[in-house]
Amino acid sequence: MTQRGTAAEPDGGPAATAVDWAFFTFSGIGAAWFAVLLLEESLQQRHIWFLVVFWAALAYLVLPRLDRVLTQIFIPNYFMGRTRTNAGLFGDAVNLAFLGSEAQLRGALEKAGWHLADPVTLASSWRIVSSTLLHRSYDHAPVSPLLLFDRQQDFAYEQEMHGNPRQRHHARFWRCPEGWMLPGGIAADWLGAASFDRAVGLSLFTLQVTHRVGENIDAERDYLIDSIRDSSPEVSVEVIKNFSTGYHSRNGGGDSIVTDGDLPVADLGNLPETGPAVPAGAAAARRERPPAPVIFGTVLVLLRGFAALAVAAPFLVHVTDVSLVINLLGTQSRGLAELGSAYAPTSVSLTVFAGVETVLAVLILRGSNFARVTAMSLSSIAIAVQIAAVSAGPDAALRTNLFGYAFDVLLILALSSDGARIYARSRPRRRRPPDPAPSAGAAGPPR
Incomplete structure (x- = not known):
């Protein structure tokens, strides 16, 4: 008598399972790398307070995800x-x-x-x-x-x-x-x-x-x-x-x-x-309510869209002073702000991106598995780009990308969790209404 066999989670097929496991594992690796960067930074005396952040990342991000992956592989899921x-x-x-x-x-x-x-x-x-x-x-x-x-x-x-x-x-x-x-x-x-x-x-x-x-x-x-x-x-x-x-x-x-x-x-x-x-x-009402990881992931998607809109908005109204954006988002946004000032299409693209993020957030909250996977894919691309840019050294990566990297890791951790996955894959889908019954005396369909 299996424990899992009693769950009401629908089978999304081998492809859906492989995609979920890919994000689940990728987010664990990303969280582990984030913890390593924090540890390296905390070893410098001027950043000794990073030890507390390192412990929090290790205890609440890395080790739980590592345990989840290993137990899923090695411990059978029967009663x-x-x-x-x-x-x-x-x-x-x-x-x-x-x-x-x-x-x-x-x-x-x-x-x-x-x-x-x-x-x-x-x-x-x-x-x-x-x-x-x-x-x-x-x-x-x-x-x-x-x-x-x-x-x-x-x-x-x-x-x-x-x-x-x-x-x-x-x-x-x-x-x-x-x-x-x-x-x-x-x-x-x-x-x-x-x-x-x-x-x-x-x-x-x-x-x-x-x-x-x-x-x-x-x-x-x-x-x-x-x-x-x-x-x-x-x-x-x-x-x-x-x-x-x-x-x-x-x-x-x-x-x-x-x-x-x-x-x-x-x-x-x-x-x-x-x-x-x-x-x-x-x-039934409790089951229909979005679990905490879904709500947390939705908030992060909305914040990502808001950040893009905050960078694009000043230039859409012909504000050329980049200091406003820098004061709002920090010095790490200087490059993006100057790019938006020089190229209007970039600002328009950021605005469109903010709209897409808003739509994704609403769909994730309503249980769309496609929106959940899309949001995680965008964060995965952002993490890959940041890892590729780490050639400048861990210190440079921390100074310029720590917040953004942690943001994307948290988003994937939340939306790849069991609660978010089950919620998205167990939501009722709209189905085509059955064909009306043939009227009396009408010929039935061929057999």
Whole structure:
């Protein structure tokens, strides 16, 4: 029973897959080269602050993309009783299973004193950071996304410790695909992964700031089940012994985890439907919403178009003073500004380019795969040109092209991500309406 086979992503064919992988790999290589340039610059004393930028590029651009490429190649994508991180690494172990509806599961958790985690947004991310630093309570703090069945958790619940989200019990939950069964033919409606956040630190594999997980995940599994049974005695639990071989391993952040491999299956069928009401079509609406990488990539495409228009606009209105453009975009725009001043067609071309970028941004946001590939192609060409110009030396390249190079790398990283790819290739396409049925007595088509 494959994990990927349950996803709703359409098959774009071998050619589409090859194109996606080419951009995915190219952006990883580009990000790695960017990190090398930053490291070389940071070794110069006058640019020692570049070490912070180098760490950010390494932790949030290079290592996650490298991990994603390697895990895609070497780790088979069938159900192993483990979740995955966005970088493709093994995440928390699946150590819970439930029979029942979403309302029954959420009702049982809330009755047991668990709190629904907020979705990850800019506001919730800032609040958990400030709450952690200032030791303030945040009962509904967000949890990082983990993947099972090729999708993020449907929801997560938590209980914070000592009035601070730095330490908390938490569990993520995924609805099982229709007709899917656990190995051995055992039915389950929901799977869960429970663990305990013991502190905040750096991930061993990506160097990102993250929660560090406690080693004894069996204690968290048993704690959650006991809390539900204490508040809802009618819940019955059967334990699948040795569901997964007891192992000593690590999660996606590099934390050691230990388990006996048992999997409790809690039957919630006798509970009332008391969980929070789920609006009709809410899940479909979430799927239709552009994911964060698509929104980020769209903003970058718009900014690229705006930059082109900002350079061209003064000359379109016969402004010949290049100082305005230089003050607006920096000294690195002097050459382009002087070119636009000397040749009117260049300014017109830049204006057309800005219009094309605006159209691409709108189409990307609406889920156009063609627009996504086109935008990544333009950035790839720009990166190739900058790499070819590096003959002047890394220092010159950094002084003149660092911002533009980083901009194009970020754009390809965003639009080549799994979230952007799946969103673009799963959007419904307009289809030709069926031919009208022949009228009564009319001759049917030849067979």
